[in-house]
Amino acid sequence: MIIKAFLRMFYRRKAFIKNLERNLMIHSTLQLLRESIANQNYNIMAGVLKLIKETMMYLFTEEQFQELLLLKESIHEEYRALYIETLVEYPYFYVQESLLDEYIGLISMQQTDVAEAVRCLDNMSNMGIEEKIIFKKIVDHVEEEQALLILTLSTICLKEAPDDCEIIYEKVRIRRHIHKRSFLVSTFLLIVHPFLDEYIEIGAIKFAYSSAQSAILDKGWYYADDSNTLIQDKILDSREVDLLKQLGNEFEKHNCLNPVKANELYHSFFGNANPIDVMFTLHK
DSSP, rough: HHHHHHHHHHHHHHHHHHHHHHHHHHHHHHHHHHHHTTTOOHHHHHHHHHHHIIIIIOOHHEEEEHHHHHHGSOOGGGHHHHHHHHHTTTTEEEEEEHHHHHHHHHHHTOOHHHHHHHHHEEEHHHHOOOOHHHHHHHHHHHHHHHHHHHHSSSSSOOSSTTTTTTHHHHHHHHHHHHHHHHHHHHHHHHHHHHHHHHHHHTOOOSSSSHHHHHHHTTTTTHHOOTHHHHHHHHHSSHHHHHHHHHHHHHHHHHHSSOOHHHHHHHHHHHHHHHHHHHHHHHOO
């Protein structure tokens, strides 16, 4: 009993010290942020916001988050997008539509890049802003090429187009299917082509995986659990789905891919066609 009581006291003390250290770290970070704003040292300010966004926001208490919110009017316009992107990383933040409007305006002024915009808008969607509202505002206020890219890469998934968005909705649908197809086909190609894995580190072609081995270890792509959906959406046909599964079965049985079998799978999938043409062509 004495040992158990001692252990409970030890772990409580350890947790207390850990919380104290965490709070001191956040307090120091917020103080540095305030000082950088006051001194108009925007490089430091941006660096601190990125640090909070990427490594600390989930540790904030409600009180600490409110301290960050109070700095809103002090943030220079050039860094407002980064500030909003930081705020929406807080898991308990209630996002109002006015903040979405401000952020989309900043997107239209090129104050952030596509990857960060996608991440921020997905967070806003998870925090209660309706996907249809986000989609419509992006279409209405962002240049079409950029809007298409953001909506294609985001997790926003609508079953039907918002009013007056039918054309861009269809473009996004097709682009998402091509995105999915290119991922599956390029990964298949990376594994079965004799040169790609050997030269991937020095080649100028970018793949979803850094090597064939890393693609093989991530088994989900070749199991194609959603194979019926892939076929129904004309992303792959039944023959291609079967070849993906054959490739997966080879690794399940032998933990490797025989060069002869790799060559057979390659020609069964691509025939004499250009793999790039195959990769970016949806079935009709």
